[in-house]
Amino acid sequence: MNKPTISRIILVLGVAFSLFFTLPSTSAQSNPASGKVSADAEDHLQSAAPDDMLPVIVQTVGDPTATNLARLAARGGLLKVRFSAIRGYAARIPASQLEDFANDSEITHVSYDSPVAAHLDVAYPAVKADIAYKDFGLDGSGVGVAVIDTGTVWHQDLVRVGTNNTNVTEVEIVGKDPGLADYYGHGTHVAGIIAGNGASSSSGGSYRTFRGIAPNVNLYSVRALQPDGSGYTSDVISGINWAIQNKRQYNIRVMNLSLGHPVYESYKTDPLCLAVRAAYNAGIAIVVAAGNDGGVGTGFGTITSPGNEPSAITVGAVDDARTVTTGDDVLAWYSSKGPSLIDHVVKPDLVAPGSAIVSLRAPGSYLDTTYHQFTLALGSYTQPANSTLDGAYYRLSGTSMAAPFVAGAAALMAQKDPTLNPATIKARLMASTVKDTALVFETGAGELDVDAALKATGYASSAMSPPSILASDGNIYLQDLSLIWGGSWALTTIYGSQKGSAYGVTMTGATGAVATSLSLIWNFGTGDLCGSSSLIWNNDVTASSLIWSFNASSLTSTTGLVAGEAAIWHGKH
Numbered sequence: 001m002n003k004p005t006i007s008r009i010i011l012v013l014g015v016a017f018s019l020f021f022t023l024p025s026t027s028a029q030s031n032p033a034s035g036k037v038s039a040d041a042e043d044h045l046q047s048a049a050p051d052d053m054l055p056v057i058v059q060t061v062g063d064p065t066a067t068n069l070a071r072l073a074a075r076g077g078l079l080k081v082r083f084s085a086i087r088g089y090a091a092r093i094p095a096s097q098l099e100d101f102a103n104d105s106e107i108t109h110v111s112y113d114s115p116v117a118a119h120l121d122v123a124y125p126a127v128k129a130d131i132a133y134k135d136f137g138l139d140g141s142g143v144g145v146a147v148i149d150t151g152t153v154w155h156q157d158l159v160r161v162g163t164n165n166t167n168v169t170e171v172e173i174v175g176k177d178p179g180l181a182d183y184y185g186h187g188t189h190v191a192g193i194i195a196g197n198g199a200s201s202s203s204g205g206s207y208r209t210f211r212g213i214a215p216n217v218n219l220y221s222v223r224a225l226q227p228d229g230s231g232y233t234s235d236v237i238s239g240i241n242w243a244i245q246n247k248r249q250y251n252i253r254v255m256n257l258s259l260g261h262p263v264y265e266s267y268k269t270d271p272l273c274l275a276v277r278a279a280y281n282a283g284i285a286i287v288v289a290a291g292n293d294g295g296v297g298t299g300f301g302t303i304t305s306p307g308n309e310p311s312a313i314t315v316g317a318v319d320d321a322r323t324v325t326t327g328d329d330v331l332a333w334y335s336s337k338g339p340s341l342i343d344h345v346v347k348p349d350l351v352a353p354g355s356a357i358v359s360l361r362a363p364g365s366y367l368d369t370t371y372h373q374f375t376l377a378l379g380s381y382t383q384p385a386n387s388t389l390d391g392a393y394y395r396l397s398g399t400s401m402a403a404p405f406v407a408g409a410a411a412l413m414a415q416k417d418p419t420l421n422p423a424t425i426k427a428r429l430m431a432s433t434v435k436d437t438a439l440v441f442e443t444g445a446g447e448l449d450v451d452a453a454l455k456a457t458g459y460a461s462s463a464m465s466p467p468s469i470l471a472s473d474g475n476i477y478l479q480d481l482s483l484i485w486g487g488s489w490a491l492t493t494i495y496g497s498q499k500g501s502a503y504g505v506t507m508t509g510a511t512g513a514v515a516t517s518l519s520l521i522w523n524f525g526t527g528d529l530c531g532s533s534s535l536i537w538n539n540d541v542t543a544s545s546l547i548w549s550f551n552a553s554s555l556t557s558t559t560g561l562v563a564g565e566a567a568i569w570h571g572k573h
Contacts, residue, residue, distance in 0.1 A: 036102045040264035041112040050096035053078070055113035057234055057271040059088040060106050068106045075101050081234060085241045085275040090234035109269050116261040116272075117230045118150055118186040119289040119304065119400040129213050132412065132451040140214025140411040144252035145194055146284075147404075148239040149187030149259065151223035153362045154180045156392065157196040160216070167195060167216065169250075173224040173239050174231065183227035185365030189396050190258050192360030193404035194411070195219045200392035205383035210358050210393055213408025213450065214415075220250060225259065228366065233261065233272050240275040244282045253414040255279060256407040257312075258289045258400035260304030263341040273309040280311040285414070285422040287407040289399040290316040290348040291336030299337045300441060303347045308340035310464035313410070313426045314347045317354025317402040318447055331442050335399055338441040339468045346440060346468050346478060349426065350433050352448040354402035361394035368394060409450045416454055423463035427489055428456035430463075435496035440478075441468075445494050461486040478519055491519050 037045070044054055060068060064087075069079060077093035090113055093101060102110045132138065152158070152168050160167050168191065170180050182188045196212035224239040225231035236259065243252050257276075267273040276286050291304035294316075307314040317332040332355050338347035361375055362368055368375060374395045379387025410425050420428075432453040433446030466479045481489045 035099075036107060036109050037099060038109065038111040038265045038269065040114060041098070041110055044112050045095055045098055048095035050094065052095045053092040054095050054098060055080075055090070055092050055232065055234075056098070057088060057090050057111045057113050057237075058107055059086060059109040059111075059269070059271065059274075061087070061108055062106075063087060064089055065106060068104060071104060072101065077101070081238055083234075083237055083241055083271075083275070085237060085244055085278040086271055088271070090232075090237075111233075111265065111269065111271050114233050114261045114264060115230055116225075116233055116236060116259050118184070118190075118225055118259045119292050119398055129409075129450045132454050135451060136412075136416060136454055138214070138412045138415050138454070140195070140217035140408070140415055142218070142251060143214070143254065143411045143414045144218045144220060144247075144250040145214070145407060145411050146220045146222055146239075146243040146252050146255045147187060147191055147194065147407075148222040148224050148236055148243075148255065148257055149190055150184040150225045150227070150229060151175075151182035151187045152180050152191045152219070152221035153182045153188050153360075153365075155188065155192070155196075155360050155362075156199045157192060157210075157212075157360055158219070159197075159199065161197060161199070168219045168221050171220055171222040171239070171242055173222060173235050173242070174226055175223060180221070181223070182221075182362045183365055184225070184229040185362040185367035185394070186229055186258070186396075186400065187221060187223070187225075188362040188365070189357075189359045189367075189394060190256060190400060190404045191219055191221060192393075193357065193401060194256065194408045196360055201381045206381055207383065208381040210381070212359075213405060214411040217408075217411050218250065220246075220252065231259075237271060237275045240279050243284060244279055247282055247284060252284060253418075254285050254287065254407050254410045256287050256404050257306065258398075258403045260289065260291055260307055263303065263305050263308050266342050267305070267309045267340070267345070268343075270305055270308075272306045276306045276309045277311050280422050283422060285410045285425045286312045287403050287410060288312045288314050289403040290314050292334040292398050292400075294331075294335040294337055295333050299335075301339065301341050302336040303338050303340045303345075304336060307336070307347060308343065308345055310345055310466075311422070312349075312465075313406060313429065314349045314444075314465070315399060315403040315406045316348035316351040316443060317397075317399045318351045318443070319353075319355040331439070332397070332399075334397070335402075335442075338444075344468045344470075345465050346444070347465055348442075348444040349465055350406065350430055350445045350448055351443045352402040352405035354399055355397045356395050357397065357401040358393050358395050359401070361390075361392055363390070367396070406448055409448060409453055412450065413453060421460075423460040423485070424458070426463040427458065427460035427485060427494075429453050430494050431458070431489070432456045440495055446496065458487060458489070460489060480519055 048054060072091055075097040077091050080090040082089040158166050158168050192212055194212050195215055195217050197215040198209040198211035201209045222239040224235040243255055279286055288307045290307050291302055293302035306312055316335040319330055319332045339345055340347050376391045376393040378384050378389050378391045413420055413425050430445035432449050434449050435446035462485050464484050469477045471477055481491055481494055
């Protein structure tokens with residue numbers, strides 16, 4: 001297999017204290033470059049020496065022609081990999097040649113190959129997976145789930161019950177190791193949340209069992225990230241390519257992406273988002289971690305790519321307080337909030353447990369050795385003679401851990417009804433959530449309820465996350481979902497309004513210049529937000545800049561954007 005290229009990606013990952021990964025400080029809010037070169041590519045171009053080889057992703061009118069590739073070579077460029085999910089390829093090209101090369105009539109867009117990185121015994125019943133199993137007896141049998149991550153090690157909990165055969169197949173995008181491998185430890189943990197069978201904690205005096213949501217799925221571990229947990233966008237796209245190409249052969253119905261990079265450009269041109277849309281169009285439900293930047297500033301506008309892609313099921317994290325009841329669940333402090341930069345897409349779509357999640361340990365991996373204090377001792381779940389020895393499980397926190405809960409639920413839905421398309425899976429997941437704490441830009445439609453999702457009805461032909469609009473009347477509106485999802489899906493069905501217009505959706509038609517198909521979700525003039533009586537919004541902030549920036553204390557327009565972060569004042573609820 002050709003070694004694919006991706007922008008350096010950062011795992012959407014945290015550990016139970018505050019292990020979070022950050023990307024280079026390239027501003028996601030740079031003004032878009034004129035012409036075909038993306039803003040982040042222009043940023044890197046400005047700081048590069050003429051002979052520096054810049055990693056880029058080139059999008060073309062059709063499939064790349066031999067003529068175009070010859071022009072690349074003539075300018076000193078080196079082809080890395082050609083894509084099938086999107087029209088184009090990854091390459092490296094001298095900085096001095098980039099802009100002239102982008103003027104080629106066959107080229108439509110050039111993006112920087114950005115870095116990306118990888119972002120149960122209580123959480124399992126908290127999302128009602130135990131009730132779902134009793135009600136339906138589903139375990140994911142026959143369904144293929146692709147996990148694009150750091151790989152997966154051989155683990156007893158990933159061996160089919162009654163056999164010596166693992167339910168994991170490894171696909172190498174980076175590295176050429178025979179068999180299963182995960183030098184970082186992130187992919188193994190994610191795999192366990194989806195497909196762990198609890199074998200290591202269900203015998204020998206065990207008093208806690210750590211079981212995944214869909215333990216009998218066919219898991220395809222696509223290793224696209226390096227041993228340090230980082231990677232390139234082009235490698236992730238190559239992993240998505242593989243899943244699309246092999247969907248029919250392996251019945252791949254769900255893909256988990258617990259990774260991402262900052263939003264540098266619109267989802268309409270972002271190559272990672274375009275690859276996700278291609279997978280969605282191919283019939284794969286794409287579950288993406290929202291990101292772990294919720295603790296930066298107000299946390300609003302911090303959704304990472306490809307979580308900003310409207311077709312993706314973008315998942316934020318809640319802290320379940322280590323209890324089964326959802327009444328004490330709160331949004332995890334690190335969970336990224338919407339709306340997305342540039343396009344203002346309403347994200348996340350829903351939330352799931354993500355704090356202190358116990359799942360599979362990869363012994364000797366980077367996480368296991370560097371943060372060994374999060375390895376569970378045998379005595380924490382069994383009663384052996386040597387209870388202080390290292391056990392088979394590890395504890396991590398992050399939206400990386402929340403996403404596979406939803407991916408597992410999607411696999412159960414596909415097993416129960418193989419005819420479901422990705423749009424219907426997303427719509428049912430969102431409509432069936434626990435909505436008591438619903439905040440549109442923080443928890444989306446609400447918290448995952450696996451049992452309710454399996455009992456949900458209705459079909460959707462489309463399930464694009466809607467854009468949010470800051471109107472001239474000072475209120476924020478969403479487009480009615482029935483117009484873009486089809487059928488009877490409505491904003492109240494999906495988002496609910498349990499706590500008033502400041503906390504959910506109030507189906508109040510907009511007036512004046514705003515179309516009546518838009519519905520009010522945030523009212524800044526009626527005392528809904530802690531008694532505020534007025535709000536002056538910043539007319540200078542454009543779609544290419546940062547959403548809307550407000551001063552939370554004075555409720556007056558801000559003219560600057562602090563530390564490159566977006567902010568929407570949301571009150572002290």
